[in-house]
Amino acid sequence: MSERIIIFDTTLRDGEQSPGASMDTAAKVEVARQLERLGVDVIEGGFPISSPGDFEAVKAVAQAVTEPAVAGLARCVKGDIDAAAKAVEKAKKPRIHVFLATSKIHMKYKLKKAEEEILRLAVESVKYARKFVDDVEFSPEDASRTDLNFLAQVFDAVVDAGAMTVNIPDTVGYAIPEEFGRVIKHLYENTRNGKNAVISVHCHNDLGLAVANSLTAVVNGARQVECTINGIGERAGNCSLEEVVMAIRTRKDVLDFQTRVNTREIIKTSRLVSKLTGIIVQPNKAIVGHNAFAHEAGIHQDGILKERTTYEIMKPADIGLTESRLVLGKHSGRHAFNERLKDLGYSLSASDLDKAFAAFKALADKKKEIYDEDLQAIVEEQLVTIPPTYQLDYVHISSGTSTIPTATVRLKKDKNILQDASCGDGPVDAAYKTIDRITKMKCRLLNYSLQAVTSGKDAMGEVVVRVRHGKNEVTGRGASTDILEASTKAYVNAVNRLLFLKGSSTAKS
Ligand code: KIV
Ligand code: ZN
Numbered sequence: 408m409s410e411r412i413i414i415f416d417t418t419l420r421d422g423e424q425s426p427g428a429s430m431d432t433a434a435k436v437e438v439a440r441q442l443e444r445l446g447v448d449v450i451e452g453g454f455p456i457s458s459p460g461d462f463e464a465v466k467a468v469a470q471a472v473t474e475p476a477v478a479g480l481a482r483c484v485k486g487d488i489d490a491a492a493k494a495v496e497k498a499k500k501p502r503i504h505v506f507l508a509t510s511k512i513h514m515k516y517k518l519k520k521a522e523e524e525i526l527r528l529a530v531e532s533v534k535y536a537r538k539f540v541d542d543v544e545f546s547p548e549d550a551s552r553t554d555l556n557f558l559a560q561v562f563d564a565v566v567d568a569g570a571m572t573v574n575i576p577d578t579v580g581y582a583i584p585e586e587f588g589r590v591i592k593h594l595y596e597n598t599r600n601g602k603n604a605v606i607s608v609h610c611h612n613d614l615g616l617a618v619a620n621s622l623t624a625v626v627n628g629a630r631q632v633e634c635t636i637n638g639i640g641e642r643a644g645n646c647s648l649e650e651v652v653m654a655i656r657t658r659k660d661v662l663d664f665q666t667r668v669n670t671r672e673i674i675k676t677s678r679l680v681s682k683l684t685g686i687i688v689q690p691n692k693a694i695v696g697h698n699a700f701a702h703e704a705g706i707h708q709d710g711i712l713k714e715r716t717t718y719e720i721m722k723p724a725d726i727g728l729t730e731s732r733l734v735l736g737k738h739s740g741r742h743a744f745n746e747r748l749k750d751l752g753y754s755l756s757a758s759d760l761d762k763a764f765a766a767f768k769a770l771a772d773k774k775k776e777i778y779d780e781d782l783q784a785i786v787e788e789q790l791v792t793i794p795p796t797y798q799l800d801y802v803h804i805s806s807g808t809s810t811i812p813t814a815t816v817r818l819k820k821d822k823n824i825l826q827d828a829s830c831g832d833g834p835v836d837a838a839y840k841t842i843d844r845i846t847k848m849k850c851r852l853l854n855y856s857l858q859a860v861t862s863g864k865d866a867m868g869e870v871v872v873r874v875r876h877g878k879n880e881v882t883g884r885g886a887s888t889d890i891l892e893a894s895t896k897a898y899v900n901a902v903n904r905l906l907f908l909k910g911s912s913t914a915k916s
Contacts (some may be wrong), residue, residue: 408585408815409663410665411665411667412631412666413449413607413630414448414449414652415451415574415631415633415634416442416450416637416648417633417645418451418639418680419439419451420453420454420641421434421641422645423645423684423686424638427854429873431908433461434882435452435468436468436471437466438683439680441676443474444676444738445676446474446666449475450475451477451633451857454481455479455481455603456489456491458487465477465494466494469496471501472498475499476523477501478544479501479503481504481505481506483507483531483537488503488536491504492536495540501540502540503536504544504545505543506547506548507548508525508547508549508578510552529545533545533570534569546575548576548578549578550575550576550796551582551587551590555593559593559763562600562604563598567600570604570715573605573606574633575591575606575607575609575629576608576609576610576678577609577611578611580612580614580642581613582610584619586623587608588854591606592627594606595627601628603735605629605630607628608620608646609645610642611641612646625662632718635646635649636677637680638650638651639684643758649695651675652666652673653670657720657721670725673726673729674695674727675783677694684882685856685871685872686852687856694721695726726841727816728891737771738767744764745760745764747782755786770785770888773888774867781860784867784869784886787894793907797820797822797842797899797902797903798826799818799819799899800818801826802815802891803815804836804891811830812830812833812834814831814838816828816841818899824844829844835894838895839894839898842902848876848902849876850875850898850905853872853880854871855871855894856871857894858871860901868886868887869884869886870894871883871884872884872894874901881904882900883899883904884900885899
């Protein structure tokens, strides 16, 4: 029986450190529930001391899932460990993850501490964290640039102090597979505690080697891989979960390992994370990119038709992609629609189904071919759990090469119809300024992304915006075949989320 690799997902912590990727508590809980369905072993929910919002998010994640362990990150500082302990205390399987840099460069310039002090702090912190939970993980930050003898010393000391997992981060993505493999092998074979704790790895992708380094580490004794969905994370990101899991699955012949991941949930998880963070997946991204299973060249198409394995090493269905991309059209009925949604993993209440079906019919009138991605966009749009304080009733935008972009927007609020108009620097700016005038909320647009979720001229476009108002920051989403309508819907969605966050509808009608 092949050995199991523990999949530690840090999408909600390191992944969230991607510029512009921050997720609110509701979004983190949604991702955590999906990660549980995906079958990850550990979810790192966040860095509780870093902000009250992160603390609340980790706490909510800890209570939202039962199968995976939930970890909170902490520096080797009592206040950090207290916050992490409190945030994960309600988790069925709580974990505290403490870290401290051990490389010369970090000790000298960042921490201004000598080796003895680092060692003492690491040991004390692990012991302190063990007062709260049994499951403590320690990370010597910048391990790949740490003196190997010192790293081994820290490794043995933190395991003696009670760490069950020691994570070896390639913090700056500097390592080369063979070299990194040697480090792991040394810790596994030549330290006193090499076999008394789980060796974990956490690789960044600055040189594009995060997955290769993680796999080489596994071959050399690591039994936990830290990774993120879509490989998002600080700078160039982290080891991509879907890549490492599918490599293990696809190359069983040379990688005699297994994971608990239900790979059929991969594509759904990838899309959810992309949608909630606003970070678009590059089309040629391995496993989850739009083109990952597309065959363009005639020779390839011909080969695939004769025998799929000529050009396909994985089945699209194995990651949850349905073989047939074209699913429904204008004449499809409610039953077929519901069956398709069930195949896609959605189980809707009768009233949600009514709403989603009405949206589907409206889309089918505008668009001949409805793809799975269209259905996903529809369902996710219809299942907004926040109250729709404002609803988009009408938008008209005029812009062109020699026209000042102007928008007229009509919103519904309860029974009131609110309408206004404004100019802007572009059509989207004009619409957003108009909405600000109507809601009397001066919001700041921090990020705007537009993604075609299907292909063709009549593709469904999804807009994700990140908006700030006062201290609150939210993500709004909107989908439509008309990108200006999708943009407007996304902004209205963000406004509703802001109002929901504030706890009351302060905007005056
Ligand atoms: O990259 C890193 O070193 C980290 C640690 C906190 C594990 O993210
Ligand atoms: Zn990291």
